[in-house]
Every structure is written in structure tokens, then in C-alpha cells.
Amino acid sequence: MGKELNSKLYGAADNLRSKMDASEYKNYLLGLIFYKYLSDKLLLEVVEQAGESIEDYPTQTEQTELYKSLLEDEDTRDDLIETLEDILNYVIAPEYLFNVLTAQAKANTFQLNDLKKAFANLSNTYDQFIGLFDDVDLSSRKLGNDEQQQNITITEVLKKLDDIDVLGHEGDVIGDAYEFLIGQFASEAGKKAGEFYTPAEVSVMMARIAAIGQEDKKLFSVYDPTMGSGSLMLHIRDYINHPDNVKYHGQELNTTTFNLAKMNLILHGVDKEDMNLRNGDTLNKDWPTNEPYTFDSVVMNPPYSAKWSADATFLDDARFNRYGKLAPKSKADFAFLLHGFYHLKDTGTMAIVLPHGVLFRGAAEGVIRKKLLEDGSIDAVIGMPANLFFGTSIPTTVIILKKNKTTRDVLFIDASREFEKGKNQNKLSNENIDKIVETYKERKNIDKYSHVATFDEIKENDYNLNIPRYVDTFEEEEPVDMEKVGQELKEIREEKKKLNSELESMIRSLTYSKEDEAWIKGALEVFSDDK
Template sequence: MSNEEKSLEQVLWDSANVMRQTMGAADYMDYALGIIFYKHLSDKVLESAAKTLVDAGEVEESDVDTEAQRQAVYQKYYSDESFRDDLLDSMDMDYTIKPEATFTALMDEIRGQKFQLEHLNQAFTDLEQSNSDLLGHLFDDVDLHSTKLGSTPQKRNELIADVMTALAPLNLDSHSGDILGDAYEYMISNFASDMGQKAGEFYTPQSVSTLLTHIVTSGNEAKKGFSAYDPAMGSGSLLLNVKHYIEDADSIEYYGQEIKTSTYNLARMNMIIHGVAATNQHLHNADTLDKDWPADEVTDFDAVMMNPPYSQKWSADKGFLSDPRFSDYGVLAPKSKADYAFLLHGLYHLKSTGTMGIVLPHGVLFRGGTEGKIRQKLLEKGYIYAVIGLPAGIFYSTTIPTIIMVLKKDRPGREVLFIDGSKEFVKGKPQNTLAADNIKRLFAAYQARVDEDKFAHVATFDEIQENDYNLNIPRYVDTFEPEPEIDLAELNKEMAETDAEIAKNEAELLAMMQELTTDDEKKAKDLQNFLRLMK
């Protein structure tokens, strides 16, 4: 990284400080992430053009060392109509950004005080239209005409120019993680009090994503064409983590659904930033519970993972009893708590050889009513494979105790592995975190699938029946630490020694006080009264 470049965290902090002057964090995150995404695509265009021209022998590598040089050669060869089509074909990009609309060109306008907000707005529109299937409506939430940016066009123009200037030093290639996911998590962790509900009460921290995706991909690392499905995908971080564990990452098929359009668009951006081919991403903007998806062609997957909103209300309409996702269980999740509705939806789309992992509140382990009946049926079928208790305080804006429930369809036996991971965390502010060592221990226990004192237990189906299908972890993993036994004889000896020491010290104090003298009658009288009390 050059001296002019800054980290993701630094530019987010700088841009947030600019935008906080006029709007809340819940709004400025949409602007920051949208502009970061545009900058990323723009930088990729300049890099691709530079590489293409170097490979073609049109320019030397020394001619495209800097961003300004790359912009200049792209402008030059794009402006040549006889060369333009060949250049664009050779670049083989999924989208097009004209030289005058690159982030670099817009920054030149800002520095020259020629920038107009409409130039950026038109750049967004042109980009979307260059590949409407892949990019259509991606910038709908970046409303550059909103009065939240300022009361007058001039003020809005100045604010966005300042935001772009703050984001300009960002080099996304120097960031190794999930860029938009990390940005989202950073914004939440630093501005959660400003962001309120939109901060994502159920946003999945990267550490939890790491553990969950490692579990659902375990044993399938070498599989080509691995398919992953997240029916409550949010920003897509869970899905994107899969590539870290599959050897042929380019062959992964990603399926995801999200009800909120703005978050759905964020997931689309995330896929593009991470280089996921358009043919490998299958994302849908709809209500997962209201209508089943996907319902055509590919409908089951090697891995299903999700962190759905906890105990969310849903319709629980009686018509769902004939829905194949829920019909085998005879009852529905209650209207006030859709946890098992999400679980059964995901399970329905799991291959018989696949693995599902879902983050849920502790209540799903022991609540009765229709949830108890669904839980019993799942256990009788042998679908519940493991229950991993997570530490408290690792999610933003909620202290709800959570678990990871792991499910498999085709397996021998009906025993369930219980892991108490409540102490596997590093204390922090404002959130606790699962550190790398914590994740390693939890995953090792999951793989080993053996009893470990005060940490893990493999419960037989008979044990679970005896507990009336209650899966509360303390029923199976005893973490009670008995108080150490007290040696009364030793305690009496210590008390006697302490009493003797006190008596000795009092005697020494009395002797010193008796040596005191004074000519003041009142003080002499008070001293004598004190000595009588000491004797």
C-alpha cells in the first residue's frame, strides 16, 4: 500500500464523519457502500484496460504504473473509434464504464471544481444499463437527489464530493476479507447506537460465519460444482465464506434469497466484488416463507446455511399445512415465532447427502407447543445432528443466547452431539468475539464427535426421549464446578493464628498509647478514656 492509500476502516471512518453532518448512520451506509462498489468496478476497468494494452504491445508497463496513467491510456485508446471495439472485446468485462465516468475521472472533476452530482448519477445509470441482467437497479438505494444529503443541490453536490474524496484512497485489492461484509460489520460496530434497528440485529459476525461454513462444507472440500443455499442471505457473507473451504472455488453455485431489496442489492454487489461469475450466482429478492424458492430446476443443495431473524412473526396460515416444506410435520411454527418455519424451509432444500447449519435462539431447544412437536419429529427422523451453544454477547444489538443447529438427512443413528461453547470467546467491547482458537476448538469437537468433560456429549436417542425431547444443553453437558471442600481443622487453626496476631497488635498499640503525654486537660482526659476502652 502506498502512502496515499488507506485501509477500509480508515476510509469508512473518514466518509462517515463527513456524512454524519446531515444524516443518520442507517442512511449513510447505503451511500458509502454504493460508492465503494462503483469505485471497485471503475478500478477494475482501468486495470483491465492497462493489462490488455500492455499485452497487445500498445504501451509499456511503465506507462500504466499509476492510476492517473491508467486513466490516460484508457481515455486515449477508447476515444479512438477504430480501436475501441477491439479494446472492449479484449478486456472481456461484464460491464462497461466510459473513461469520462470512471471514479478517477470524477475525482479529477472534484479536484478541478467541475464536478456535478448528475455526472455520478448518470454514471450509475450507464453502468446498470451496460448489463441490466447483472447490474440492473443496483444503485436504487443511492438516491443522489435526496434532501438528506443537503437542502440545496449545491450542498448535496459538495457533500457527495467530500464523501468521494474520503473514499478515494481506498485500495480494495489490499483488503483480503469480505469487503462489503467487513465494511458492514465495521459500520455496525462503530456506529451501532446511531444505526438502531437497521444495524442488523441479526447480522452474522464473520467469526460465526467462519465456523458455520466450515461445518457445512466439511467432507465436501474436493467436490466440483458444490452448491450452497442461504434463504436469508443478508449481505451474502455466509455464502461467500464457502469458497474458503472448497478446493474448486470457481465451480461453486451460490443460491440466496433476501426479503429487503437494499440488502439484496448489497449481496449482489458482494458477489461481483468477489469475482463470482454471473452464471454462478442465483439470487432472489422475495419473502422466503411466503412462497417457496427455488421451485424449478435446482431445488436441493449440498449445503444450506442461514442466520434468520430470531422469533420473527409470520402468517402461519393453515394453507401452509399442505406446503411440502411443512406438510410432513402436521403442525406449523407459531405465528409469533418463525424459527422452525425457517429451519424446515432450509431442510426441505437440503440434499440427502448434504449438511445444514442454522443460527437460532436457545428457545428452539426447549419451547413446547407446536415447536415441541416439530422438534420431536426432527429427532425421531434423526435429522438433528449437533447443537452448538455459542457465547453470549457476540451479535450486534442483541444479547439473545444463540446456538448453531446442524442437520443431516441421510445418516446412521439418531444420537445428537451437544457442545457447550458458552465460554469460548474473547472478552471485548462492545461485543465479545469468537477468536481463531475458539473456532478451532469448537470445530475440532464437532468433528471428533466424542464426549469431553464439561464441554461435549454425544446423547443417545434414549437419553433425549428421557428428557422429553428437550434439547437444552445443560441437560446433556454438565458444566457445574463444585465448590472446593473446606478443611475445618485448618480453618480453625488459621482463625486462631489470626486472633493471636490481632491481640499482639492491640497490645503493642496500647503500650504506645500509654507513653503519650499532654498538658491539655481535655486531651489528657480523652486519652485516658480511650485507654480504658482498649483494655
């Protein structure tokens, strides 16, 4: 299913690739896939509400005709609209359905203005869609010099996207499409993708750990202050027993990516009252400040070693004022960590991905790290394999933090050597993830893999958390058998002597002209020197 989605996205991108930068056409494709999802989902709900079987209305053309007939009937119209808005939180008129617009595209009667109206209707009628389609600029001259050319471009894209089964796609269709597009086309654009997408298997590992001991909570809250596409938050519900009772709180600086996260949550069936999302700068101004502002789980994959203001006034900020120093201007890693930790409940668990430098760098970062260790806040340090993340090949570490620990020991796991090698990126297998999670649960020492370090050990290491100080992965080399090596050298010399002798005999037996005499003589001298 993944390969099929990717090939269709690649085909649709063909119509945009020559016209604009990859970071721009990504937004068109994701916006249109999202709109297709809303449209296709509505049609299935119409069949359901009509009390009909999908077997009797297998095609979208038949589903659309059913929808029209129900809307034309005064007895069913109002009830149907009210029910759809109650269940889906939106309604799309039949003439603006994705399949209807696509049918027009195939018949070359599609009008760009209808798609513009479709987007405007959703954005103007329902709060959750405000701004979501802003990045799909259907009037952009990049689509064509005039409306006719723009119309032709979008017509071709609609035709290519039409047969993507967005409802039947196993997994996270927006997340999968997003990952494919930034991975496939960023190099094409001649620059790195600015987004940081957390690979699904890393998200799964973090979510599983963050849920441990909290699985039975009737109400569960998750917070991601650097939420990207929102996928990291969404994995939590797979590992708790009341997945429909999760409240999602997230913040994202990049407006385009913020809109993507909103799409992703809507697409995963999250009700608007269960999402509290903000487009803003996580570090410069604390959020959320109103209740609730602490959460059962905090999960984060912030931009690595980003710059921030590190203004002295932040020393009075409740997020940072307990630690004596601020994260340096050139490396905001600890600022992100402390922000997330501040918003963690006393009973909660936090998981954050950061570069290894946070484990051992000195100066202000050393002061902050020491305070966290003295408080017993750092629960585990997990070393991840290199080249897991798109856009950076560096190895990363996942740090687990807690507020309710009774000891100050730290579990170190070196998972850096256990992965599946991929063509462009490495991956964690299910077995790799299981081993990390089970080792975390059991908190035990495994030779060359994990070690529970006491606070005294860490103190002796001057609060340096570099994983090799605690997990020895050194492999003893096999002792060299010198007698065997000597014997092999002797055999090689004998073989060489034999081959030289055969080659010399062959050259002596050659018939050669006067002009080749000097070359033959020189070759034979080589053999005489070698004896």
C-alpha cells in the same frame, strides 16, 4: 488493513453524520465503495488487456490515460470494450471513473450530475446492477438544501474514500465495511441496527462443517434463504476443491440488504450466471420452486424469534406438512429451519444459527423437534458463546441437519466457554473453531465439552435438547480447609488488635484544644469497647 479501512470510513462518515441517520449514511458509503471497486478493477484489467505492466502504469492517472488512448484508437476500441464486458460483465467510460470524479472533487470542479449519470449508465446497461444504487440518493435534501450543498457534501465524501485500497484489502471489503458501519454507528443513531451480520469466524465454522464430505464435488450449490450481506454463502468456496464452480442461491427480505448481497457477490468475482438471488419473503411464499430447488449446502442466520403469519394453510405447504404443527406466530425459528431443511439435498449438510429456546420450548415447537429427532434429521447441536453477534448479546446455538443419516444419535458440543473476550463483542479464535470442527468430524465424547447422545437418551429427556442435559460442565469446588481459615482469622484478629493499640497510643499522645476534648474522649471509648 482492517483498522485503516475503519478509520477512513469513520472520516468519510463525518461529512454525513450530522445530516442523516446512521442506517442511511451507511448506504451511501457502501454504494460509493462498491463503485470505486468496479472502477479500480476495470483500470487494472485495461492494463492487463493492453499487454502492459502495472510497474509501467503505477498510478490511476496513468492507467486512465492508457484507457483513453486505447478507446480513441479505432483498431483497439471495439475489441477492448468487448473483452472488458466479457471478463468483467461491465464497462465504465473514462469520464465516469471513480478516480476521475475524485480528482475533480479535489479540484472543486466535481459535478454531482456526473456521478448520477455513472450510476444510471451501469443500472440501465447491465442487468446485474439494476436497483443496486437506489439507496444512494444523490438528490436527497438530507445531503443539503439545494444541488450546490449536495454537491459539496458528496465532494467531501469522495475525497475521504479516494485512498481506500479496495482491491488490496485483505478479506471481504464490503462485508468488513458493513460490519464496521453497523457496529460503530448504530448506537450513534440511538437504536439497534436492524441487520443481522454473521461474524466471519462463525461463518467460517459453519462453512467448514457444511463442506465436510463434499469437498470434491465438481459442481457445488449453496443456499441461504435469509442471506443478509451474502457473506455466509461466500465462505463455502474456501473449503471445497472447485471454488469456481459454486452456484449461489439466496433470498433477502430487506431491499437495501438484498442490494448489498448482490454487491458483495459481484465484488467477490461471482459471475451473474452463477448467482440466483431474490428480494422477497422467505416464509410467506416458497422459493425457489423451479429446478434446482435442493442444494448441497444450506446455511442460515435468520432473525431470531421473528413473527410470521403461521396461517393454517401452511399445514398443506410441502415445507411444513410432515411435522404436524406450525411454528408459533410469535417465534418463526422452526419455520426458517424447516424451510431451509426442505431445500437441502439428500446428500447435503445444513447449518443454522438460532436462539437456545428452540432446543427446549414445548407446545408446537416440541412437536416439530420430536419429529425431526425421530427422523434422525438433527446431526449436531453446538452451543456458542454469548455476545458473539452484533445487536444481541444472547448465546446462540448452531444446529447441523442432514437427510442421509443412518443413526438417530445427536452430537452435543458445548463451545460456550471457549472464546476470546473482546471490548464490545466476543470472538472465536482459530483454535476455538478448529476444536469445534475436529470434534464434529470425530464425533467423540470429550469431558465437559462434547457428548454423543443416543436416541434413547434423548427420548428419556422427553426430546429436550438443552445442552447441559448432555454435556456436564459442572466444576467441583475445592474443599475448604477449615483449620487454615481458622488460623487466618486468628492472625487477622491479632493484627487488628496490634493496629488498634498503636492507633490508641497515637491519639493519647496528641495535643488538642478544649473544643476537641469530646471527640478525643469518644475515640478512646471505641478502643476500650473493642478490648
